[in-house]
Amino acid sequence: MSTLEQRLEALGRELAFPATPDLSGRARSTGRPFPWRQVAFALAILAVAIAAAFAVPQARTAILRWFHLNGVTVERVDTLPEAQERAKAGGLGRRLTLDQAQRQLGFHLRLPPLDGAPTTYVLDGALGTVILRVGDRPVLLSEYLARGYTLLKKSVSQKSVVEPVTVNGERGLWLEGPPHTLTYFNTNGEFQERTVKVTGNVLLWTHGPVTLRLEGRISRAEALRIARRIG
């Protein structure tokens, strides 16, 4: 080892590092380690089910078109699945502080500039939602980290508008029109589904590894304006 290398090692021992925080109580995912094998198995079953659905002529007409966006599938269908209307903040998960939510989610929520701390909800430790205000209307901003499988599925009717958009240089989709349904697959490996009816318009887009979803009674221009302020 050269003298310079020795000097560098000695320098490392003289650096003023900040004190190491104790991470042991908070450096774990909720519950057990993610069950990759079960998920792979479930995905295999899902693939077989989809293949089977397309093999049946009547079913082939049911799913008219698919759009994919980082873990979200939007499908245009003849008939919407049965769904319950979602209460204002119902079905959004546990109400937490922004800090608690971010720790549980394991990533920073991308937010527009806000006056105060937003009301934040976390569903199954994977889907974070904050309630924003546009004028006097509530708008839901939901975010999750894409992990290579579908977490959200939207079913829209033939009358709905589904248009590709660009938000800050990244891909997105604008959904507008009659109510559509949102199916959320939880991440505990059991693929339980919850389907809710959504009456507002929706903007979906990606920001690096995070997928964002803005939902409410907002116009496309309003949604894009909010999305572009999210850094």
Place this chain on the structure above:
Amino acid sequence: MYDPLVVDRPLDEAELVERARRGDLEAWETLVRTYQGIAFRTAYLLAGNAADAEEAAQDGFVKAHRALGRFRRGAELRPWLLRIVANEARNRRRSAGRRERLALRAFEENRPGDAVPSPEAALLAREGQQRLLEALEGLPDDHRDAIACRYLLELSEEETAAALGIRRGTVKSRLARALARLRESLEAEA
């Protein structure tokens, strides 16, 4: 959970990993406590500030816990953890784009067992370290990161490669170029 009647010796790493895989949170926390120091310091040098380093280390451990099922049995845990935490730290630096300057420990802060040099010798050594630190801060990020991991943190070549997300051969060549630039910089100053 540990059973003191059955387990009367410290569990080795492989046993702790196996228990953590099966959902034993206490075993996982023992592993976190073992590696949080080096993980946090690595994140600090790569992210460039303490707040981002803490988040990167925490998020890295959360992701590692979630991904334990994919950790190859028999592999070394430390490089694997460092790779995940360092990746979080590098992402944060890219998005934040800011870095605190590194600093030396307080002058009078001698560690127990340190030989005490004369005040003049200590001052000279201190100035030399300060010059070296400034020269290091002047290097491009990829050179600085390689030196920080390999020498300041004393990571092995394999761990340095894992932390920087590059191959071992690239670590060697990058270090050689970084050391050459550092020498040039120090000589130009002298």
